[in-house]
Amino acid sequence: MTHHPHTIDSRRVYATMVLSDDEDEHIYAKYLRSPCNPSGTIALAMRQRQYGQEENNSMLTFSSRVAEAIDAKNSLLCVGLDPDIQRIPAHLRAHPDAVYRFCHDIIAATHDLVAAFKPNIAFFEALGAGGVEVLARVMALSPSTLWILDAKRGDIGNTAAAYATAAFDYLKADAITLNPYLGGDSLEPFLSRAERGSFLLCRTSNPGSTDLQELVLADGRPLYMAVAQLAQQQWNSNSNVGLVVGATQPAALIDVRATCPDLPILLPGVGAQGGDLATAVNAGVDRHGRGLLVNVSRSVLYAANDHSFADAARAEALRTRDAINAARQA
């Protein structure tokens, strides 16, 4: 093991991680040539963000960090990391660190194409003891992307503070998804962290979302629009609130974007869930053609289930990124 620490920019310090000697080595080397790593022989850089005491002195709001990440990659793509042990390639499944290795290879194959990764903590918790530690190691990879922890948390006062500690201080997430049903005080421990983002569930992409989210209020709004308006008018004083709006509901997306012109929107529901990509991208981007992170998970992760899975994931990510960019330039 050798380590080559580099300083890439003023906010982040990278240290390198050395390859294991096994059959998948070529995958890493293939995609990792970069100005800092011209030989392409070093695996993914470890991420050591300098989040800490200086965090709240930074002038960089989360919404500007989203814009920066999108512009740096010219990509609205977000890859959701939902590693289902039943679906990862058989040759990895027997490995004692199978989920980490699967995520590592997906990240190595796609990180230059994406603005963000979005690991869903449920799939790591389901591993039992050590699962969250696997997630922490995964989230230490790829310093050049945003990391959105998909946790859909929502709890009161001191408990919300504990979740914020877990997400922002232990896992060092750049952003988290939150469930707004408990109201503003449940969001406060997250929203008070100005450089970190909170994507609030607004109109989700699943069939059951109509049960509550589309209930019509006395003033004629559907419930999800009340969430959008609270986000816009009351909860965004630190410019770090975003919304989750599913691609399967383009009309909802149009209404939310009209009410919240500048809020970042996280858009699930394209790919395996079947929402139309071009329609959703046009409805979801802000006036600058960004402000939107288009999440795909299964269509990339499980593009192939043999030794070619990382190549197939890259091909699918590339195809999706380009389709998104074609739609936003149309």
Next chain:
Amino acid sequence: MTHHPHTIDSRRVYATMVLSDDEDEHIYAKYLRSPCNPSGTIALAMRQRQYGQEENNSMLTFSSRVAEAIDAKNSLLCVGLDPDIQRIPAHLRAHPDAVYRFCHDIIAATHDLVAAFKPNIAFFEALGAGGVEVLARVMALSPSTLWILDAKRGDIGNTAAAYATAAFDYLKADAITLNPYLGGDSLEPFLSRAERGSFLLCRTSNPGSTDLQELVLADGRPLYMAVAQLAQQQWNSNSNVGLVVGATQPAALIDVRATCPDLPILLPGVGAQGGDLATAVNAGVDRHGRGLLVNVSRSVLYAANDHSFADAARAEALRTRDAINAARQA
């Protein structure tokens, strides 16, 4: 280490756990005399529920298990385990397994007084690597109580299934708290487990709960009553749905109980949050004077912050249990 496996009843297998030799030994011995443990020298029994393939062949619904737990202890008390490392006694804080030891001592001191324990997973996740494993060891204690995992989860299809695996199969929770904002399909992987319970957030006890939960719908109902009616009419086909209704809102509690006469209600907000106990108990019990679990957390956990903390916790739990029983018999 010696192990003495016993068979206590047909559904559960206990194995014993041996005391560590340290200054707190007397605490365990004091409260653990029982028919199975007449000397009181054995610490808390380990819980090895026989949940597994036979689970769905059982005729025991979750609502009947709540009634059974309440009757067995003649108690509606639920103690919430929210172990804040900043608030646990100083003499435990330096211990490498401080949170486990704190929870163990609270459980040992109170388990004969309570129908349920309710650990909040956030406080364990906040410990970082190994935190969930600490929770698993805590939840393996006290086989005679229900274990409600306070996680307030809510996610879609395959992710909800992963959370159900983590809660019910890894942590072996008897019940979980869920956030209903994503609708029926997000609840299904939990509700399909007939012997396990799901307490849905309905009207919570925090100030911000009014932001969404009290929004008035076009038909005149507040949003939380829509949750109560969906729970009663659509989601309870396995008799395993309960609701979370805060003690700080007695009027809401009366309305929910009227709409849902048989659903178990989990009632936070007495104790440190200040809701009136007798009023809430009378509003919340079902026609049989049960169907209600009254949660207290901080008032019991932090009744004292020195070596007497377990004694003080027991005294506070006893006082609360008796006050609840006085109210339900009045």
